[in-house]
Amino acid sequence: MSSDSQLTVLDTSGRLTVAALAGDLDFRTTSSLYPEAAELATAHPRLVLDLSKVTFCDSSGLNMLLRLRRRVSENDGWLAVAAPPAQTLRLMTVTGADQVIPVHGSLAEALAAAPDRTAE
Numbered sequence: 098m099s100s101d102s103q104l105t106v107l108d109t110s111g112r113l114t115v116a117a118l119a120g121d122l123d124f125r126t127t128s129s130l131y132p133e134a135a136e137l138a139t140a141h142p143r144l145v146l147d148l149s150k151v152t153f154c155d156s157s158g159l160n161m162l163l164r165l166r167r168r169v170s171e172n173d174g175w176l177a178v179a180a181p182p183a184q185t186l187r188l189m190t191v192t193g194a195d196q197v198i199p200v201h202g203s204l205a206e207a208l209a210a211a212p213d214r215t216a217e
């Protein structure tokens with residue numbers, strides 16, 4: 098895959114943080130992307146990730162999402178993902194990752210479903 102990954106923080110002003118991932122989430126990109134994402138997850142453990150601009154996700158990308166979920170949980174928080182592309186959604190469903198990371202069809206749905214309390 099040729100698309101570079103990018104993490105963009107969209108909002109940290111409310112009761113949760115919204116960030117967007119874009120590009121490929123694969124072995125080549127997640128090794129450099131994870132430290133930045135982990136720092137965000139530690140500082141802002143109530144996190145919604147918009148995946149609508151992810152172009153590809155393999156097991157390394159899925160592993161990164163699961164590691165982020167663990168990171169926020171360790172800080173009494175939660176992680177949800179919004180608008181994953183079909184391939185990413187299928188990967189999450191087939192592996193059961195959607196059972197530990199809430200998946201929402203849109204960012205608006207994820208924001209509406211976000212718990213008011215710190216931890217789920």
